[in-house]
Amino acid sequence: MRVPALERVAAHHRVGPSLDHLLATSPAAPELAPLRAATRRPALVQGARRLTVQLDLRTVAQALDGLPWAVLKGPAAAATLHGGAPREFHDLDVLVAPAAFGEALRALEARGARAMDPDWAGIRAAGAGEIAVDLPRGTFLDLHWHLVNRPGRRSRFRLDVPELLSRARPAQLLGTTAPVLDPVDQLHHLALHACLSGAWRLLWLYDLRLGAAATGADGWAALVERCGRAGTGLAVAMALGRARDVLGADVPAPALRALAGRSPWTALGAAATALRPPHALTEARRNGALVYASTAGGTAASARELLGALHRRAAGAAGAGASGGAAGGADGTAGAAAAQAAGAAVQRMGAEREHYLAEVAAGRTR
Numbered sequence: 001m002r003v004p005a006l007e008r009v010a011a012h013h014r015v016g017p018s019l020d021h022l023l024a025t026s027p028a029a030p031e032l033a034p035l036r037a038a039t040r041r042p043a044l045v046q047g048a049r050r051l052t053v054q055l056d057l058r059t060v061a062q063a064l065d066g067l068p069w070a071v072l073k074g075p076a077a078a079a080t081l082h083g084g085a086p087r088e089f090h091d092l093d094v095l096v097a098p099a100a101f102g103e104a105l106r107a108l109e110a111r112g113a114r115a116m117d118p119d120w121a122g123i124r125a126a127g128a129g130e131i132a133v134d135l136p137r138g139t140f141l142d143l144h145w146h147l148v149n150r151p152g153r154r155s156r157f158r159l160d161v162p163e164l165l166s167r168a169r170p171a172q173l174l175g176t177t178a179p180v181l182d183p184v185d186q187l188h189h190l191a192l193h194a195c196l197s198g199a200w201r202l203l204w205l206y207d208l209r210l211g212a213a214a215t216g217a218d219g220w221a222a223l224v225e226r227c228g229r230a231g232t233g234l235a236v237a238m239a240l241g242r243a244r245d246v247l248g249a250d251v252p253a254p255a256l257r258a259l260a261g262r263s264p265w266t267a268l269g270a271a272a273t274a275l276r277p278p279h280a281l282t283e284a285r286r287n288g289a290l291v292y293a294s295t296a297g298g299t300a301a302s303a304r305e306l307l308g309a310l311h312r313r314a315a316g317a318a319g320a321g322a323s324g325g326a327a328g329g330a331d332g333t334a335g336a337a338a339a340q341a342a343g344a345a346v347q348r349m350g351a352e353r354e355h356y357l358a359e360v361a362a363g364r365t366r
Contacts, residue, residue, distance in 0.1 A: 013202035016042025017086035102357035112136035120352035127366035198289025
């Protein structure tokens with residue numbers, strides 16, 4: 001592969017630091033050295049980014065001390081799966097028990113963090129399972145109270161967040177001791193997240209390859225059992241199957257069959273992989289993601305989700321050419337009235353925020 005092409009693939013799939021490490025440590029490193037022109041820069045950028053995340057993670061750990069929480073994905077996967085080798089990550093993802101979500105947000109704000117989206121009415125109406133938080137040194141934090149953000153997708157499954165957090169274990173992440181999901185729950189979450197995100201990014205599949213390699217017979221049995229209770233078996237099987245087909249992940253065939261329940265939906269995923277293999281993609285368009293992202297608890301439910309997604313896509317394409325109405329301008333008179341209206345809006349936002357946090361704590365969010 002030529003350097004420009006490798007550079008595009010590495011950037012699109014966020015595997016630059018991982019590839020750079022593999023090239024540098026390969027027995028054929030001298031022969032492969034020219035390829036590092038495509039991977040060295042993202043590796044250096046990740047090294048600099050790591051320093052900021054390291055400081056902000058320390059703040060998060062101090063703020064959430066005593067609460068039920070765990071770090072997800074990026075730094076957690078880097079520490080527990082990649083064995084100290086570089087892994088690209090841009091932000092922090094933290095899961096907090098719903099009952100402690102409001103307390104966690106307030107504790108973070110007391111240490112200089114800031115909720116980024118002031119539209120609490122929109123967040124509440126959307127039933128969002130996470131909010132965006134700007135940490136003191138500039139790291140972007142996704143603060144989750146659920147593993148699935150959108151209520152439409154969330155309703156497909158039966159995930160028990162307090163149960164997941166009850167099994168969390170401490171780990172050393174970027175020099176800070178912080179809780180992470182136990183190995184089986186981590187593989188469960190990484191596979192579910194990959195599937196619902198479309199399973200097209202090689203970094204997600206590489207995480208799954210490493211996670212599968214670290215899973216023994218007891219771990220696979222526990223994964224099948226936990227996915228069965230959560231209704232996530234088919235989605236997890238789809239992602240693990242793609243990791244096996246694309247990167248040779250060591251996923252036992254009996255485990256895949258037990259997870260998928262012999263659903264023919266997995267054949268559709270295999271066809272999408274054969275037609276549009278992820279490693280051949282350098283852009284997000286036409287990547288077969290819709291099949292994976294539509295996966296639900298079973299074949300019929302997944303088919304309904306896919307048809308609905310195709311319908312929404314077609315409707316969006318048809319509406320894209322419609323012209324918008326003309327925007328009217330304000331004449332800027334009545335400054336006092338504008339200030340009063342702004343104050344009332346701030347009060348409403350504060351009330352919506354408290355309603356949202358209370359609904360999350362009480363389990364009333366969709």
